Amino acid sequence: MPTTRAVRNSLTILASAAVLSATVVGVAGATPPGIPSAATAKSDLAGLTVKADGSLDGYSRDKFPHWIDQGNSCNTREVVLKRDGTNVKTGSDCAPTSGSWFSPYDGATWTAASDVDIDHVVPLADAWRTGASAWTTAQRQAYANDLTDPQLIAVTDNVNQQKGDKSPDQWKPPLTSYWCTYAEMWVAVKAKFDLTVNTAEKSALTDMLGRC
Known part of the structure; x- marks a missing residue:
């Protein structure tokens, strides 16, 4: 028969595991849709056209x-x-009135929507330099509002501003633990929209996917 202390310890372990599970599920639910596996991202990266930015x-x-x-x-x-x-x-106009947002780029949590930016994972200017300049306005609108691919994500506003229009060879999320996921998202968007990558960008993405 287990002792009272053993039972109590077992219950504590189970409770901790349940909390951890709930935390992981919660974080996973806050990620954009369509993030590929590392293997798929590596394969897609190999298929991207490599050329200097326009x-x-x-x-x-x-x-x-x-x-x-x-x-x-x-x-x-x-x-x-x-x-x-x-x-x-949210209010009747859909604007958030309360809630919290965890930014996977830097690990910060915010309770005011004004502290959160919606990042275009592959920035609009980068898309322009790598193929979108030839698109129609309708195609660019679809890209900028894409809710079905891993292109939009809520993150800390000043971190997003530090990123600007930089590619992964020039900027990476402050949390190195997120580099793998960030590279998977970046490659998925470039592959979906047939955008090109430059040599330094491809090298950085290769290194980041190597962390997966």
């Missing part, structure tokens, strides 16, 4: 109409805030 001539964020209406009074930003947040409550 010019930013003619680029404007206005050429990528974003935060468009997604129905139910919600725009794209608000949809992602609800998707990536925890216990998010």
Whole structure:
């Protein structure tokens, strides 16, 4: 027969495991859809066209109409805030009134939506330099509001601003533990939209996927 202490210890271990499981599920639920496995990302990376980035001539964020209406009074930003947040409550206009957001780039948690940016994993300017300059406005709008691929994610606003339009050879998430997932998302978007990568970018992505 187990002692009372042994039973108590077993219950503590089980409870801790349940909490850990719930935490992992919660974090996983806050990630964008369509993140490929490392093996798929490596295969997709090998298939991307490698060439020098094009010019930013003619680029404007206005050429990528974003935060468009997604129905139910919600725009794209608000949809992602609800998707990536925890216990998010919204007003009749769909703007969040409460909730919390965990930023996987830096590990910070925020309780005000104003502290959170919606990052385009592959930035609009990078897309322009690597193929989107030849797209129609409708194609660029679809790219900038893509909710079916791992292209949009809620993160700490100043971290997103530090990233700017940099590719992975120039900027990586502060948390090295997220580098694998970030590279998987980046490659998935480039592959989906047939965007090119430059040599330094491909090398950085290869190294990041090597951490998976």
